[in-house]
Amino acid sequence: xxxxxxxxxxxxxxxxxxxxxxxxxxxxxxxxxxxxxxxxxxxxxxxxxxxxxxxxxxxxxxxxxxxxxxxxxxxxxxxxxxxxxxxxxxxxxxxxxxxxxxxxxxxxxxxxxxxxxxxxxxxxxxxxxxxxxxxxxxxxxxxxxxxxxxxxxxxxxxxxxxxxxxxxxxxxxxxxxxxxxxxxxxxxxxxxxxxxxxxxxxxxxxxxxxxxxxxxxxxxxxxxxxxxxxxxxxxxxxxxxxxxxxxxxxxxxxxxxxxxxxxxxxxxxxxxxxxxxxxxxxxxxxxxxxxxxxxxxxxxxxxxxxxxxxxxxxxxxxxxxxxxxxxxxxxxxxxxxxxxxxxxxxxxxxxxxxxxxxxxxxxxxxxxxxxxxxxxxxxxxxxxxxxxxxxxxxxxxxxxxxxxxxxxxxxxxxxxxxxxxxxxxxxxxxxxxxxxxxxxxxxxxxxxxxxxxxxxxxxxxxxxxxxxxxxxxxxxxxxxxxxxxxxxxxxxxxxx
Amino acid sequence: xxxxxxxxxxxxxxxxxxxxxxxxxxxxxxxxxxxxxxxxxxxxxxxxxxxxxxxxxxxxxxxxxxxxxxxxxxxxxxxxxxxxxxxxxxxxxxxxxxxx
Numbered sequence: 001x002x003x004x005x006x007x008x009x010x011x012x013x014x015x016x017x018x019x020x021x022x023x024x025x026x027x028x029x030x031x032x033x034x035x036x037x038x039x040x041x042x043x044x045x046x047x048x049x050x051x052x053x054x055x056x057x058x059x060x061x062x063x064x065x066x067x068x069x070x071x072x073x074x075x076x077x078x079x080x081x082x083x084x085x086x087x088x089x090x091x092x093x094x095x096x097x098x099x100x101x102x103x104x105x106x107x108x109x110x111x112x113x114x115x116x117x118x119x120x121x122x123x124x125x126x127x128x129x130x131x132x133x134x135x136x137x138x139x140x141x142x143x144x145x146x147x148x149x150x151x152x153x154x155x156x157x158x159x160x161x162x163x164x165x166x167x168x169x170x171x172x173x174x175x176x177x178x179x180x181x182x183x184x185x186x187x188x189x190x191x192x193x194x195x196x197x198x199x200x201x202x203x204x205x206x207x208x209x210x211x212x213x214x215x216x217x218x219x220x221x222x223x224x225x226x227x228x229x230x231x232x233x234x235x236x237x238x239x240x241x242x243x244x245x246x247x248x249x250x251x252x253x254x255x256x257x258x259x260x261x262x263x264x265x266x267x268x269x270x271x272x273x274x275x276x277x278x279x280x281x282x283x284x285x286x287x288x289x290x291x292x293x294x295x296x297x298x299x300x301x302x303x304x305x306x307x308x309x310x311x312x313x314x315x316x317x318x319x320x321x322x323x324x325x326x327x328x329x330x331x332x333x334x335x336x337x338x339x340x341x342x343x344x345x346x347x348x349x350x351x352x353x354x355x356x357x358x359x360x361x362x363x364x365x366x367x368x369x370x371x372x373x374x375x376x377x378x379x380x381x382x383x384x385x386x387x388x389x390x391x392x393x394x395x396x397x398x399x400x401x402x403x404x405x406x407x408x409x410x411x412x413x414x415x416x417x418x419x420x421x422x423x424x425x426x427x428x429x430x431x432x433x434x435x436x437x438x439x440x441x442x443x444x445x446x447x448x449x450x451x452x453x454x455x456x457x458x459x460x461x462x463x464x465x466x467x468x469x470x471x472x473x474x475x476x477x478x479x480x481x482x483x484x485x486x487x488x489x490x491x492x493x494x495x496x
Numbered sequence: 497x498x499x500x501x502x503x504x505x506x507x508x509x510x511x512x513x514x515x516x517x518x519x520x521x522x523x524x525x526x527x528x529x530x531x532x533x534x535x536x537x538x539x540x541x542x543x544x545x546x547x548x549x550x551x552x553x554x555x556x557x558x559x560x561x562x563x564x565x566x567x568x569x570x571x572x573x574x575x576x577x578x579x580x581x582x583x584x585x586x587x588x589x590x591x592x593x594x595x596x
Contacts, residue, residue: 131557138564142571149575158579159591165575166527169568170518173534176561177511180538183554184504184545233594 006058007067007074007126009051010082011119017044018115025108034107038097041111042452045093045118049086055079064484070190071129077483080329081125081256088249088336089118094456095344096241099352110150114245117143121253128264130179130189133257137175137221140253141168144246148238151352160237167220167230175217181210191265198268208272214261215276221254224314225283228307232291235303240350243299244343247306248336255313255328260483263321277317278410284311285417292424296358301424302342305383308421309335312398315414319401322482327401329478334382334390334467341460342379344453345372351447359428364436368446373432375461380425382464385418390467397475503544510537524576524586528569535565 005012021037021044028034056079059065065074093114100107120139127133145168149161183189185207186197201207216227223231235243262273288308295301313335316327349365349372350356366373382389395418403411449457467474514534521527539558546554580586 131560135560135564138568142567145571145575149578152578153582155582156593158575158582159593161575162524162579162591163594165572166518166524166531169528169531169572170534172568173511173514173531173538176535176538177541179557180507180541180545180554183542183557184548187549187551189553189557236594 003065004067006055007065007072009055010048010086011122013048013051014044014115014119014122017041017047018112018119020044021108021112021115025106025112028108034100034111035097037108038093038111041115042090042093042097044115045086045090048118048122049083049090052079052082052086055082070192071132072126073128073483074126075481075483076477077256077260077325077329077481078126080478080481081252081332082122084252084333084336085118085121085125085249088245088252088340089114091340091344091456091459092241092245094452094459095244095340095347096239097452098450099239099241099347110147113143113147117147117245118249121249124253125256128191128260130182130191130261133261134172134176134179136253137257138172140250141172141221144242144250147242147246148234150239150242154237156237157239160234163230164234164238171217171220171227173217174213174220178210178213178215178217181206181213185210191260194265195267198266204269207266208269211262211266211269211273212276215258215273215280218254218258219280222251222258222310222313223284223303223307224280224310225287225307228284228287228310231307232295232300232303235306236297236299239352240299240343240347240354243302244340244347247303247343248332248339251306251310252332252336255332258317259325259328262317263324264483267321274318277314278407281311281314281318281410282413284308284314285414286311289417289420289424293420295424296360298346298357298359298362298428301359301428302339302346305421305425306339308417309339309383311417312395312414315402315407315410316398318407318410319405322479323401323404325482326475326478327398329481330397330467330471330474331394333474333478334394334464337390337460337463337467338379338382341457341464342376342383344457344460345376345379348372348447348449348453348457349376359431360437362428363431363434365432367436372449375457377429377432378461379464380429382468384422384425388465388468390464390471393468393471397471500544500548504541507537507541507544510534510540522587522589524579524588524591527588528572528576532565532569535561 021041024037055074059074117140120136123136124133127136145161145165148164149157151157179189182194185201185203186194188194188197198207220227285308288304288311292301292304313328313331316331317324319327382391385391385395399411399414511534514530517530518527539561542554542558
């Protein structure tokens with residue numbers, strides 16, 4: 001197999017499966033169940049995960065792979081994110097297999113769009129050329145714009161979709177302008193030559209502006225404050241399994257791009273962007289946690305919590321290069337496990353029509369659904385960061401990295417925020433385990449948990465628990481994952 | 497010959513007009529148009545820089561931006577139609593169901 005094909009193997013598998021699902025969708029007669037397409041998509045995501053494993057073996061034996069004129073770089077860093085994205089997609093697909101209550105004619109598109117989105121996210125993490133990053137970003141964004149409004153016909157769904165679309169495209173324009181300016185300052189859009197070009201650039205101010213623009217653009221995508229306004233609205237209107245997907249996988253991909261771009265592309269400007277990262281981190285933690293305090297809708301509450309978690313993740317960036325990569329990778333993995341799990345429970349409880357929405361609706365849930373309540377409670381405890389859950393070790397890892405690098409006050413703000421966060425997670429937890437009121441969930445019919453969804457729930461719960469009890473395995477992997485820059489040649493200016 | 501900086505300033509001004517109209521305008525189609533304006537400002541900047549560096553890389557970037565913008569427009573307009581069917585309005589101030 002040629003190096004080019006090998007480097008793109010996981011993406012290729014996903015693309016082919018996605019196209020197959022799209023082609024088969026109209027062949028299945030209307031009114032028939034679309035479940036076989038879902039199984040096909042699940043098979044595709046499994047195979048793409050296996051392909052990423054295969055890449056890992058090759059990289060371990062032969063070192064970093066580069067393909068397509070060094071625009072794609074396959075190293076342990078990108079393989080880690082490939083595996084993470086494949087896992088999130090797999091779990092999401094398993095959880096949404098029985099999500100559609102009646103056989104909807106276009107349900108097959110849902111599975112295909114999830115796969116296409118994953119292709120874009122994988123491209124983002126393995127690309128060292130900002131053009132490829134941009135294309136990956138757009139593939140993933142356009143798929144998620146559609147997925148956000150998938151319950152079409154409902155006013156809230158299309159509203160969620162349009163808000164995501166408008167603000168997402170707005171953010172893309174900022175990202176692109178940043179890329180244009182960095183191209184002007186360094187003469188290249190590849191990570192390596194950008195680093196080399198920054199050393200001899202004659203317009204350092206423009207380069208700083210460029211980094212700020214890229215940060216704004218990606219800040220929108222990871223929903224870091226003050227670019228978070230879209231998050232609660234979009235998460236509230238989008239289907240719950242989709243929210244689980246889009247609050248973890250695209251964010252992980254965007255964080256991977258940030259890690260590569262900031263640490264490998266613009267290390268010269270470290271003193272400048274570290275300040276911006278600190279501002280974003282503190283703003284996200286504070287606004288996310290304070291905003292969540294007054295929410296009644298559970299999906300909105302988890303949206304604010306995801307803003308706060310983006311803030312914790314940004315704290316990781318203040319460590320040394322190795323600590324930052326290791327901390328951010330570990331945190332994205334734990335966050336993905338617990339957040340996808342929480343949204344899976346929500347989707348299983350409330351179904352496609354989402355009758356159970358507010359915290360009041362959850363009152364007394366434990367009486368009716370003890371198992372699901374225990375699971376949701378476990379994920380909420382992990383989101384708080386209680387010991388023996390992945391959330392605790394993730395936070396510990398991130399904050400110790402920041403403290404080691406002398407960012408004491410950032411650690412203090414983070415820990416204070418974790419305290420504030422306890423209130424709203426525990427408010428939901430207390431509601432679940434309190435006496436039911438007349439209009440609460442106890443009087444709403446039970447949706448049966450099917451076998452695939454049970455497997456998905458078990459996988460996320462085990463991952464969250466495993467990362468809390470035995471974090472060493474993943475820590476060893478992520479500490480080796482620090483990406484290096486390929487040989488860089490600066491462009492000599494030929495200005496007229 | 498027109499200096500590169502003129503193009504860059506024009507690009508920056510167009511980008512700022514795009515941001516301003518994104519924030520001020522209330523009609524969703526107009527907001528969408530202002531995003532397109534921002535993307536085209538970026539394209540102009542890319543072409544100017546490509547000329548300054550004497551490369552084609554920047555111009556190739558523009559092609560990709562145009563293709564992606566077209567894909568985005570296709571999806572975006574479909575979403576706008578879906579919204580209009582349900583709500584019978586394209587005013588962002590009236591698209592406010594999602595609130596706490």
